[in-house]
Amino acid sequence: MKNYRSFTDDEPDQKSTSVLIDSVEMREDGDLILIRIRGSHFLWKMVRRIVGVLVEVGRRRLSLDDVRRFLSTESDAPAKLTA
Numbered sequence: 052m053k054n055y056r057s058f059t060d061d062e063p064d065q066k067s068t069s070v071l072i073d074s075v076e077m078r079e080d081g082d083l084i085l086i087r088i089r090g091s092h093f094l095w096k097m098v099r100r101i102v103g104v105l106v107e108v109g110r111r112r113l114s115l116d117d118v119r120r121f122l123s124t125e126s127d128a129p130a131k132l133t134a
Contacts, residue, residue, distance in 0.1 A: 057121040058101055058129050059094035068094060077105075096133060103132030 056068040071091040078085050086105065088098055104121065107113040121129055 053122050055094055055097055055122070057124075057126045058097045058104075060130075061095045070094060070097070075101075096130075099134045100129040100132065102134040104129050106134065107132055 052069050052071045054068050055070050059068055061068060070093065073089040073091075074087075075089075076087040086102055088101060104113060104118060108115070108118065117128075120126065
């Protein structure tokens, strides 16, 4: 269970931004990279922002420390990377 506040447009005062992610699976299919995320529920724009952040990690423009920071403190960076 993590707080995904940085990954949503939902208002934190209206509902919780904590989500339990069960798994993240990635595989290649030709020129595509397919990503499956399973969780307890999802917030508005959460999955698109997670995918955008994963793309930037893959491009080496973000580090794992950046992702950890997005999960520990509120950041508007994932919104700029929405897939």
